[in-house]
Amino acid sequence: MTQAFDIVIVGAGMVGAALATGLGREGFSVAMIDRAPAPTFDPEAEPDIRVSALSAGSERYLQSLGAWNHILGMRATPYRRLAVWDETRHPLSNLLPRTSNRVEFSAAELNAAHLGHIVENSVTQQGLWQAAEAEPSVTVLAGSGVSGIAETVDHATVTLENNRQLTAALVIGADGAQSRVRDMAGIGVTRNQYAQQAMIISVRYRGQVQDITWQGFYPSGPRAFLPLYSAGSDYPGESRASLVWYDSSQEIARLKRLGSDALMAEIQQGFPKELPPLTHIESRASFPIARQHAKQYSAGRIVLTGDAAHTINPLAGQGVNLGFQDAQCLQNVLKEARRAGTDLAGPSVLARYEQQRRPANRRMMLAMDAFYHLFSNQTPPLHLLRNVGLGTARALPFARNYVARYAMGIDDELPAVIRQLAARLPGLNQH
Template identity: 65%
Template sequence: MIQAFDTIVVGAGMVGAALALGLGQQGFNVALVDRASPREFQPGAAPDIRVSALSAGSERYLASLGAWPGILAMRATPYQRLAVWDEASSPLRRLLPSRLTEVEFDARRLGASHLGHIVENSITQRALWQAAEAEPGVTLITGHSVRDLSQDHRGARVTLDDDRTLEAQLVVGADGAQSRIRELAGIGVTRDQYQQQAMVISVRYRGAVEDITWQGFYPTGPRAFLPLRPAGDAYPGECWGSLVWYDQPERLAQLKAMNNADLIAELHRQFPERLPELTHIDAKASFPIARQHARHYSQERVVLVGDAAHTINPLAGQGVNLGFQDAQCLQQLLVEARAEQQDIAGLALRQAYEQRRRPANQRMMLAMDLFYHLFSNRIPPLHLARNLGLGAARALPFARNQVARYAMGLDEQLPAPIQGILNRLPRLGGL
């Protein structure tokens, strides 16, 4: 038996679930396929180790889907400020006062109530699933993976691992960096593996919930703090937080091998002084980081979104925000194509999607690469250049705030001078 749909979305993570929900709300008949389901929400549980900084633009999108109230009803921590500074030691550092090499972005100066929210990935996914389950146009198919894909001028067919066949005009690959749909569609990627890895540590700290997230840049990579929620009645005066430490794999392996008491002591030695007093480590994990970009975002009746299309250095936590922008763009194009009675997998639609999303994703990927190469070294001229750059950002609040508004999703375009600089830079690694 063949089940027929308008669209099949493979991958029910945050981006795939958002797209399926949005299409279902617009009258599409959508199948949402994933091997697993998000775990049930437990109010008193420790936070998940994977969290994201959702931008104001992503919040608006999730609110339009009806999922944002569900996220707030579970757990989300707003932050009003973001600080970045250079922690590398160098003889050149004395050429600039330390206060000039720290930049702070403040929501109040941007005309906003907050810069974004720190949210556990599982909570964002759970809220989207809850909304999708209530949407008649969305059929959730869980516990099964895709075994095969075929497509022709009439439509696409997906065969699951239980031999079921699903048929649709369009298949969306939202199944992550190791996308099975991308592989079956024959879409290649360019990939560059960074030397560093990222270690994420869920901690409790003494003090109130902080309204700032910050990153100190070291030659081995940044070290970041993300505030989370109060730890509850069982731990009065304490809050949860998430720490991120970028470094060589060997160094992170040493850290992971430490017992919690020794690791807390090492964190206080190696993180900036502003790190609050840590009282407990709940979980820790490390993962490799890479920049990866699909050579094409579509092939016949397959379109890619989110990590299936692109992964970036998680330096500023922009990966999921870019994915939501992909989903929102594709949803809009599909609604317009259907209203005009066009093929929703037609060449014109797929070209329009690529033309809108590839340049925007390239800009963010290039910006993160520039940060990575500029800050992750001990070369004195580059050390001076980055400090001068931070000092200039501090001295030019208008340009700084315009960039921040773009990153938050409040403005759709970068300031013209900055966009011009990015346009003149060579593309890295086949971007």
Template identity: 70%
Template sequence: MTQTFDTIIVGAGMVGAALATGLGQQGIRVALIDQASPAPYQPDSHPDIRVSALSAGSERYLASLGAWPRILAMRATPYCRLAVWDETPNPLKRLVPRSLTEVEFDANSLGAPHLGHIVENSITQLALWQTAETETDVTLITGHSVRDLVQSTEYATVTLDDGSQLQAQLVVGADGAMSRVRELAGIGVTRDQYEQQALVISVRYRGNVEDITWQGFYPSGPRAFLPLHSAGEQHPGESWASLVWYDHPARLDELKAMGEQQLMAEIQQHFPERLPELTHIDARASFPIARQHAKHYYQNRVVLAGDAAHTINPLAGQGVNLGFQDAQCLQGVLKEARRGGEDLASAHWLKLYEHRRRPANQRMMLTMDLFYHLFSNAIPPVHLARNLGLGAARVLPFARNRVARYAMGLDEQLPAPIQQIVNRLPGLGGL
């Protein structure tokens, strides 16, 4: 027997679960499909290796869904400051004092209580899964993957790996960068692989939970510190953090092969001096870095959201925030389609969704590329230019704060001078 819904969402990760919740709250019947349900929360568990910096804009969206209080009831670490500086050794550094090339964004100067929260991905997903479960119009289907997808003029039919079938007006692919839905819909992608990969390391350090996240830039890539929660009574006076080390794959393979003490010494030696004293390394994993963009966001009765539509350099942790913006936009567009009694897969509404999201996602992708290429080299003229740029950002707080407010989701546009630079970058034509 074929089950019928208004919308089928494939992928119950953070973006898919958020969209399912939002659509369910609007009375749109949703089937949410994933191969596994999230693990229950364990207060004493060690932190997830995957974490995200959720912006103020994402927090507002998650609060509207009812998920944000659930996240706060588990684990979330607010950060009030973000620091960026250049660590590249170069004779020209003496021309620009270090004190002038470190830029720090502070929530107080933005009139905000914090810049964002560092949250484990598993916790965000679990909170959204819990909110989805409370919606009567959301049906959770776990333990299955999509085997086939057929589209007609009236509906799309999804066949699962057990042979069961689901029908809906619209199928949403929220199933990640290697999206099966995107493949079945025949939507191609453009993809650029970066030379570096990212090594993520969960550590404990001596000291209280810090309120700052920072990145020091090296020719091989940035090295970042993201504060997490207290290590609890079992480790008094210690806190958890996530470290990110960008480098060439061969170098990261060396680091992953090291024992705990050797790796700890390597980190303390090669990370910026402000890194707290480490006491324990809990987990490590490396991830490839690629920029990928779907050639279309929709095809007939299929639409893409989150990593299925786009992946970016994780330099500023904007990936999941862009995904939540996709979900919120698509949720609003489908609400208008339903209000007008129209087909949820109407080309008019799906085209409007792509028109709103593709340029915004492309801007962020190219902005991250600009930072990546600007900082990931030691060419003297470029090195001097970026130090002068950091110095200018330091002494021009208005422009600096406007960029920060854009990244936080508080402002919808970049400052005009920055926007003009981004608009001149190749790849924005035809948007």
């Protein structure tokens, strides 16, 4: 059986599901397909190992899609403060107050209720699936991946692994960093694997749910604390958090081999002293990290969004926020095309999307690389530069608020100083 749609979205992660909902709300007939079964939520279960810091900009977008209340109804942790500091030791370390190289942003200073929320990826995805399913023009097909895409002059035919066939004017690849759709479209990538890997550790700690998320930068990579929710009546007085430990692949491999007690001791010793006392390690996973950019965002009747188009260093937690910006841009461009009576996959339509999103995505990649190079380094001038940088950000409320507004997704232009720094770093190519 072949079903016809305006648009088929392959991959219903956070980005694909958001796009399906938004396009459905605009009245497009959309098929949203994912090879995984529909996500489920169990309030008693341990948290998803993958969590994201969603900016205020992403929150507004999820609200506009009708997904935010579903997310809040499951669980999301607001953070009202965000702190960053340098943990590199140098000869004067003991003489300087600990706050000298620390910058902290607070919602109160920005007259905001919070800076953002930490949300488990599966919760965001599920909130979006519920919103998508509520749209009459969206058809959700879970549990079967894409096996082929064929194109004719006026449509594309998507074949699923269960042999079902769907036709559409446009196929959107939102199937993540290892995108099959991208391969099927014959689109290559430029890729730089970072020396560091990220280990994510779900923990319980003694104390109340914290309202701060922080990141301490060591020469071997950052170590971050993302607060989650109360551990409930089974563990009175305890809360949950997600820790991220960036380090060399050898060090991450060593940490992964440790038993829970030994790993907990290493974390308690290796993390900044702001880490509350841990009581239990619930789960852990490690991820290689890479900067990857599709050489083009579209080919024929196929267009890419989210991680299928780009991945960035996750150290500032901006990956999905960028994907949501892609989704909003593509939705606007497609709405415009329909109004003009143009083919949704017309070259000028898809070029308009790429013209808007490629430079913005690239700027963020470069900014993340700037942070990575600046902090993963013990060279004295860089050490000085980053402390001056953090000192400046701390001392100048204007600069600090500017950076915070950007990190919150209120402004979408990088602060000029970071743009200039990114542009001067060696080894950053044109992609």
